[in-house]
Amino acid sequence: MLIGELATRTGVSARLLRYYESQGLLRVRRDINGYRVYDEDAVTRVRQIKALLGAGLSTEQIRVVLPCASGENPRLDLxxxxxxxxxxxxxxxxxxxxxxxxxxxxxxxxxxxxxx
Structure with missing residues:
Protein backbone atom coordinates (compact mmCIF):
# COMPACT_ATOMS: atom_id res chain seq x y z
CA MET A 1 0.00 0.00 0.00
CA LEU A 2 1.10 3.57 -0.57
CA ILE A 3 1.78 6.04 2.22
CA GLY A 4 -1.60 7.78 1.81
CA GLU A 5 -3.50 4.55 2.36
CA LEU A 6 -1.38 3.67 5.40
CA ALA A 7 -2.00 7.13 6.80
CA THR A 8 -5.75 6.76 6.30
CA ARG A 9 -5.89 3.27 7.80
CA THR A 10 -3.86 4.20 10.90
CA GLY A 11 -4.87 7.81 11.48
CA VAL A 12 -1.21 8.86 11.34
CA SER A 13 -0.09 11.60 8.97
CA ALA A 14 2.19 10.79 6.05
CA ARG A 15 4.76 13.15 7.57
CA LEU A 16 4.77 11.16 10.81
CA LEU A 17 5.04 7.88 8.89
CA ARG A 18 8.13 9.25 7.14
CA TYR A 19 9.50 10.19 10.57
CA TYR A 20 8.90 6.65 11.87
CA GLU A 21 10.76 5.38 8.83
CA SER A 22 13.70 7.75 9.46
CA GLN A 23 13.87 6.53 13.07
CA GLY A 24 14.10 2.90 11.95
CA LEU A 25 10.66 2.02 13.34
CA LEU A 26 8.88 1.31 10.08
CA ARG A 27 10.12 -0.69 7.11
CA VAL A 28 9.37 0.54 3.62
CA ARG A 29 10.41 -0.37 0.14
CA ARG A 30 10.46 1.79 -2.95
CA ASP A 31 8.48 1.04 -6.07
CA ILE A 32 9.99 1.52 -9.54
CA ASN A 33 8.52 5.03 -9.61
CA GLY A 34 10.17 5.85 -6.23
CA TYR A 35 6.95 5.77 -4.21
CA ARG A 36 7.04 4.32 -0.73
CA VAL A 37 5.29 0.95 -0.58
CA TYR A 38 4.29 -0.65 2.72
CA ASP A 39 3.37 -4.25 3.40
CA GLU A 40 0.08 -5.10 5.09
CA ASP A 41 1.86 -5.66 8.44
CA ALA A 42 2.75 -1.93 8.49
CA VAL A 43 -0.75 -1.17 9.80
CA THR A 44 -0.13 -3.31 12.88
CA ARG A 45 3.38 -1.88 13.26
CA VAL A 46 2.12 1.71 13.23
CA ARG A 47 -0.55 0.86 15.80
CA GLN A 48 2.15 -0.71 17.98
CA ILE A 49 4.28 2.43 17.67
CA LYS A 50 1.31 4.62 18.62
CA ALA A 51 0.58 2.46 21.69
CA LEU A 52 4.20 2.53 22.81
CA LEU A 53 4.45 6.29 22.30
CA GLY A 54 1.24 6.60 24.31
CA ALA A 55 2.96 4.71 27.13
CA GLY A 56 5.64 7.39 27.18
CA LEU A 57 8.47 5.56 25.44
CA SER A 58 10.82 7.49 23.19
CA THR A 59 11.34 6.45 19.58
CA GLU A 60 14.81 5.25 20.55
CA GLN A 61 13.31 3.00 23.23
CA ILE A 62 10.58 1.85 20.87
CA ARG A 63 13.23 0.73 18.38
CA VAL A 64 14.49 -1.64 21.12
CA VAL A 65 11.00 -2.77 22.12
CA LEU A 66 9.42 -3.36 18.69
CA PRO A 67 11.13 -6.70 17.97
CA CYS A 68 9.47 -8.00 21.16
CA ALA A 69 6.00 -6.68 20.25
CA SER A 70 3.18 -8.72 18.79
CA GLY A 71 -0.41 -7.74 18.06
CA GLU A 72 -1.89 -4.27 17.94
CA ASN A 73 -2.14 -3.69 21.70
CA PRO A 74 0.88 -4.65 21.72
CA ARG A 75 1.78 -7.66 23.80
CA LEU A 76 5.48 -7.74 24.69
CA ASP A 77 7.69 -10.80 25.12
CA LEU A 78 9.84 -9.65 28.03
Missing amino acids: CPELRELLEGQLRAVDDRIEQLRRNRLALEGLAGEVRV
Missing part, protein backbone atom coordinates in the same frame (compact mmCIF):
# COMPACT_ATOMS: atom_id res chain seq x y z
CA CYS A 79 13.50 -10.52 27.66
CA PRO A 80 15.79 -9.32 30.49
CA GLU A 81 16.94 -6.24 28.56
CA LEU A 82 13.39 -5.20 27.78
CA ARG A 83 12.25 -5.77 31.36
CA GLU A 84 15.12 -3.56 32.57
CA LEU A 85 14.21 -0.81 30.09
CA LEU A 86 10.53 -0.83 31.09
CA GLU A 87 11.31 -0.94 34.81
CA GLY A 88 13.63 2.05 34.31
CA GLN A 89 10.82 3.90 32.55
CA LEU A 90 8.46 3.12 35.43
CA ARG A 91 10.98 4.46 37.95
CA ALA A 92 11.39 7.63 35.89
CA VAL A 93 7.60 8.13 35.77
CA ASP A 94 7.36 7.59 39.55
CA ASP A 95 10.13 10.16 40.08
CA ARG A 96 8.30 12.70 37.91
CA ILE A 97 5.04 12.07 39.79
CA GLU A 98 6.79 12.65 43.12
CA GLN A 99 8.37 15.87 41.84
CA LEU A 100 4.95 17.06 40.64
CA ARG A 101 3.48 16.33 44.09
CA ARG A 102 6.20 18.47 45.69
CA ASN A 103 5.55 21.22 43.15
CA ARG A 104 1.84 21.08 43.90
CA LEU A 105 2.41 21.39 47.64
CA ALA A 106 4.70 24.36 47.07
CA LEU A 107 2.11 26.02 44.82
CA GLU A 108 -0.62 25.41 47.40
CA GLY A 109 1.58 27.11 49.98
CA LEU A 110 2.12 30.08 47.68
CA ALA A 111 -1.56 30.27 46.78
CA GLY A 112 -2.41 30.30 50.49
CA GLU A 113 -0.06 33.24 50.98
CA VAL A 114 -1.56 35.10 48.02
CA ARG A 115 -5.13 34.68 49.28
CA VAL A 116 -4.43 36.34 52.64
Whole structure:
Protein backbone atom coordinates (compact mmCIF):
# COMPACT_ATOMS: atom_id res chain seq x y z
CA MET A 1 0.00 0.00 0.00
CA LEU A 2 1.10 3.57 -0.57
CA ILE A 3 1.78 6.04 2.22
CA GLY A 4 -1.60 7.78 1.81
CA GLU A 5 -3.50 4.55 2.36
CA LEU A 6 -1.38 3.67 5.40
CA ALA A 7 -2.00 7.13 6.80
CA THR A 8 -5.75 6.76 6.30
CA ARG A 9 -5.89 3.27 7.80
CA THR A 10 -3.86 4.20 10.90
CA GLY A 11 -4.87 7.81 11.48
CA VAL A 12 -1.21 8.86 11.34
CA SER A 13 -0.09 11.60 8.97
CA ALA A 14 2.19 10.79 6.05
CA ARG A 15 4.76 13.15 7.57
CA LEU A 16 4.77 11.16 10.81
CA LEU A 17 5.04 7.88 8.89
CA ARG A 18 8.13 9.25 7.14
CA TYR A 19 9.50 10.19 10.57
CA TYR A 20 8.90 6.65 11.87
CA GLU A 21 10.76 5.38 8.83
CA SER A 22 13.70 7.75 9.46
CA GLN A 23 13.87 6.53 13.07
CA GLY A 24 14.10 2.90 11.95
CA LEU A 25 10.66 2.02 13.34
CA LEU A 26 8.88 1.31 10.08
CA ARG A 27 10.12 -0.69 7.11
CA VAL A 28 9.37 0.54 3.62
CA ARG A 29 10.41 -0.37 0.14
CA ARG A 30 10.46 1.79 -2.95
CA ASP A 31 8.48 1.04 -6.07
CA ILE A 32 9.99 1.52 -9.54
CA ASN A 33 8.52 5.03 -9.61
CA GLY A 34 10.17 5.85 -6.23
CA TYR A 35 6.95 5.77 -4.21
CA ARG A 36 7.04 4.32 -0.73
CA VAL A 37 5.29 0.95 -0.58
CA TYR A 38 4.29 -0.65 2.72
CA ASP A 39 3.37 -4.25 3.40
CA GLU A 40 0.08 -5.10 5.09
CA ASP A 41 1.86 -5.66 8.44
CA ALA A 42 2.75 -1.93 8.49
CA VAL A 43 -0.75 -1.17 9.80
CA THR A 44 -0.13 -3.31 12.88
CA ARG A 45 3.38 -1.88 13.26
CA VAL A 46 2.12 1.71 13.23
CA ARG A 47 -0.55 0.86 15.80
CA GLN A 48 2.15 -0.71 17.98
CA ILE A 49 4.28 2.43 17.67
CA LYS A 50 1.31 4.62 18.62
CA ALA A 51 0.58 2.46 21.69
CA LEU A 52 4.20 2.53 22.81
CA LEU A 53 4.45 6.29 22.30
CA GLY A 54 1.24 6.60 24.31
CA ALA A 55 2.96 4.71 27.13
CA GLY A 56 5.64 7.39 27.18
CA LEU A 57 8.47 5.56 25.44
CA SER A 58 10.82 7.49 23.19
CA THR A 59 11.34 6.45 19.58
CA GLU A 60 14.81 5.25 20.55
CA GLN A 61 13.31 3.00 23.23
CA ILE A 62 10.58 1.85 20.87
CA ARG A 63 13.23 0.73 18.38
CA VAL A 64 14.49 -1.64 21.12
CA VAL A 65 11.00 -2.77 22.12
CA LEU A 66 9.42 -3.36 18.69
CA PRO A 67 11.13 -6.70 17.97
CA CYS A 68 9.47 -8.00 21.16
CA ALA A 69 6.00 -6.68 20.25
CA SER A 70 3.18 -8.72 18.79
CA GLY A 71 -0.41 -7.74 18.06
CA GLU A 72 -1.89 -4.27 17.94
CA ASN A 73 -2.14 -3.69 21.70
CA PRO A 74 0.88 -4.65 21.72
CA ARG A 75 1.78 -7.66 23.80
CA LEU A 76 5.48 -7.74 24.69
CA ASP A 77 7.69 -10.80 25.12
CA LEU A 78 9.84 -9.65 28.03
CA CYS A 79 13.50 -10.52 27.66
CA PRO A 80 15.79 -9.32 30.49
CA GLU A 81 16.94 -6.24 28.56
CA LEU A 82 13.39 -5.20 27.78
CA ARG A 83 12.25 -5.77 31.36
CA GLU A 84 15.12 -3.56 32.57
CA LEU A 85 14.21 -0.81 30.09
CA LEU A 86 10.53 -0.83 31.09
CA GLU A 87 11.31 -0.94 34.81
CA GLY A 88 13.63 2.05 34.31
CA GLN A 89 10.82 3.90 32.55
CA LEU A 90 8.46 3.12 35.43
CA ARG A 91 10.98 4.46 37.95
CA ALA A 92 11.39 7.63 35.89
CA VAL A 93 7.60 8.13 35.77
CA ASP A 94 7.36 7.59 39.55
CA ASP A 95 10.13 10.16 40.08
CA ARG A 96 8.30 12.70 37.91
CA ILE A 97 5.04 12.07 39.79
CA GLU A 98 6.79 12.65 43.12
CA GLN A 99 8.37 15.87 41.84
CA LEU A 100 4.95 17.06 40.64
CA ARG A 101 3.48 16.33 44.09
CA ARG A 102 6.20 18.47 45.69
CA ASN A 103 5.55 21.22 43.15
CA ARG A 104 1.84 21.08 43.90
CA LEU A 105 2.41 21.39 47.64
CA ALA A 106 4.70 24.36 47.07
CA LEU A 107 2.11 26.02 44.82
CA GLU A 108 -0.62 25.41 47.40
CA GLY A 109 1.58 27.11 49.98
CA LEU A 110 2.12 30.08 47.68
CA ALA A 111 -1.56 30.27 46.78
CA GLY A 112 -2.41 30.30 50.49
CA GLU A 113 -0.06 33.24 50.98
CA VAL A 114 -1.56 35.10 48.02
CA ARG A 115 -5.13 34.68 49.28
CA VAL A 116 -4.43 36.34 52.64
